Amino acid sequence: xxxxxxxxxxFLKYLEGFIVNKEPKNLYSPINYILQLGGKRLRPIxxxxxxxxxxxxxxxAMDAALSIEVFHNFSLVHDDIxxxxxxxxxxQTVHEKWNLNTGILSGDAMLIMAYQLFENYDPQTFQALAKxxxxxxxxxxxxxxxxxxxxxxDDVTIPEYLKMIEYKTAVLVGAAMKMGAIVANASIENQNxxxxxxRLLGIAFQLQDDYLDAFGNPETxxxxxxxxIIENKKTYLYLKTIALGSDDDKMNLKTFMSNLELxxxxxxxxxxxxxxxxxxxxxxxxxxxxxxxxxxxxxxTLEIPEEKKQSLRLFGEQLMNRRV
Numbered sequence: 001x002x003x004x005x006x007x008x009x010x011f012l013k014y015l016e017g018f019i020v021n022k023e024p025k026n027l028y029s030p031i032n033y034i035l036q037l038g039g040k041r042l043r044p045i046x047x048x049x050x051x052x053x054x055x056x057x058x059x060x061a062m063d064a065a066l067s068i069e070v071f072h073n074f075s076l077v078h079d080d081i082x083x084x085x086x087x088x089x090x091x092q093t094v095h096e097k098w099n100l101n102t103g104i105l106s107g108d109a110m111l112i113m114a115y116q117l118f119e120n121y122d123p124q125t126f127q128a129l130a131k132x133x134x135x136x137x138x139x140x141x142x143x144x145x146x147x148x149x150x151x152x153x154d155d156v157t158i159p160e161y162l163k164m165i166e167y168k169t170a171v172l173v174g175a176a177m178k179m180g181a182i183v184a185n186a187s188i189e190n191q192n193x194x195x196x197x198x199r200l201l202g203i204a205f206q207l208q209d210d211y212l213d214a215f216g217n218p219e220t221x222x223x224x225x226x227x228x229i230i231e232n233k234k235t236y237l238y239l240k241t242i243a244l245g246s247d248d249d250k251m252n253l254k255t256f257m258s259n260l261e262l263x264x265x266x267x268x269x270x271x272x273x274x275x276x277x278x279x280x281x282x283x284x285x286x287x288x289x290x291x292x293x294x295x296x297x298x299x300x301t302l303e304i305p306e307e308k309k310q311s312l313r314l315f316g317e318q319l320m321n322r323r324v
Contacts, residue, residue, distance in 0.1 A: 003311060007048040007058070008041060014062045015069070030094045030106040031113075034073045037089045043176040044069040049315070050177040050194055053308045056184025064129060064179040067117040071133070072172065074110035075140055077103055082148065111137075121183070128182045136175040143168025156234050158243065162203065170202025193301050200295035201316055204288050208320065210235040211284045214272055226268030232257050236284050237275045245278035292320045 019035055022028045044065035051061035079085075080093040081103050087093060095103030118129045146164040150156045177198035181191040213228045214237055228235050241253050256262065256270045275281045295316055299309050 003049070003315065004045060007045045007052075010058075011041060011044050011048060011062070011065060011069075014066060018066060018070075026098065026102055027106055027109055030077075030098050030102055031110055033097065034077055034088070034094055034106075034110075035070070037091055039073075039089060041069065043072055043172060046173065046176040046198065047180040047183075049312075050180025051184045052180075053194075053304055053312065054181050054184035054186040054190065056180070056186075061180050061183040063117040063120045064183050065176075067114045067129075067133070068172070068176045068179065070110050070117070071114040071137065074107050074114065075144075077107040077110065079144065081107075082144070125182060129179055132175055132178055132182070136171050139167045139171045143171075150234055153234075156239065158236070158239050161234065161236060161239055165206040166199065166203055169206045170199045173202030173205065174199035187303065190303055193298055197295050197298045197302075197312070200291050200298065201319060204291035204295065204316075205319055207236055207284060207288045207291065208322065210237055211281075211288065212322075214268075214275060215281065226264070226272070229257075229268050229271045230264050236287065237280050240280035240283045241274055241278040244280055244283060245274065249274050249278045288320055292316050 015035065019032045020028075021032070047065035047068055048058050048061050051064075052058050076088060077094045080088055081095050081100060085093050086096050093103075094106060098106075115130065115133070118126050118133070121129060143164055143166070146160070147168055150161070150164065174195040175198070178191050178195040181194045186194070210228065212225075213235070214226060216225055218225045228237075238253070238257075242250055245253065253271065253274050256267055256274070259267065262270070296313055299312055299316075302309060
């Protein structure tokens with residue numbers, strides 16, 4: 001993506017300085033491991049980009065950006081434990097490489113370290129960042145619980161699903177951007193608007209993720225295509241097929257998803273066909289566009305120069321059209 005490297009390189013260098021070998025090794029080595037596993041680093045980049053957009057000092061926003069990245073990776077460590085996931089970004093998950101207790105304790109330490117990074121700011125900035133962070137962290141936990149609850153429910157509605165992805169994914173994107181605005185001393189109105197811009201983009205991002213999981217290119221997506229289908233996840237595509245499909249479509253979808261004898265390859269292909277035939281595939285693409293458009297409407301209310309708006313607009317378009 002354009003503009004990304006401008007923020008990514010200095011952030012990765014700053015992250016390197018944060019990763020140090022400390023005792024006890026079995027607490028800190030797993031933390032260093034997960035932080036060095038890569039990933040898009042989308043959230044900290046958004047913090048730095050937003051600080052820049054509001055005329056702030058980008059290096060001053062590094063600790064806020066790092067806090068978001070440490071928290072995000074903490075949530076992944078604990079999510080992987082809950083999902084019993086063997087791999088993260090193609091490598092062993094923390095609890096697999098070490099053990100369950102280490103995964104829990106190292107994750108806990110990461111959450112504390114994320115808060116510690118705010119101590120490098122003046123009292124007013126510290127308070128604003130910590131207040132936003134606490135609210136967001138709790139919402140992420142709520143989103144994770146909704147996600148777990150949905151696994152055993154057959155009556156999940158589309159509004160419920162949208163609320164789940166908002167809490168589990170989108171609020172952290174909004175918070176990442178608002179933190180950049182807080183560090184840059186932007187007005188409260190601009191802080192709230194950039195949060196809303198990020199929240200709406202975050203929903204679009206997750207819906208695009210749902211879409212790519214089924215219809216992405218295996219060579220560029222970076223994950224197993226059809227993973228959500230194999231795991232019987234009630235994604236936006238699934239729920240839209242239930243909402244839009246014929247009675248036969250609905251019956252076939254539930255049959256394929258619960259058929260233990262069907263090979264994963266056949267299951268994925270059959271379900272993808274239902275997603276297409278029912279109109280769910282197109283509806284998901286339209287939802288991504290709709291949430292991105294809503295984000296761009298919020299962008300117009302920001303009190304920043306037009307070229308700065310254009311920079312954020314371009315970023316949103318690239319997210320919407322991404323293939324990874």
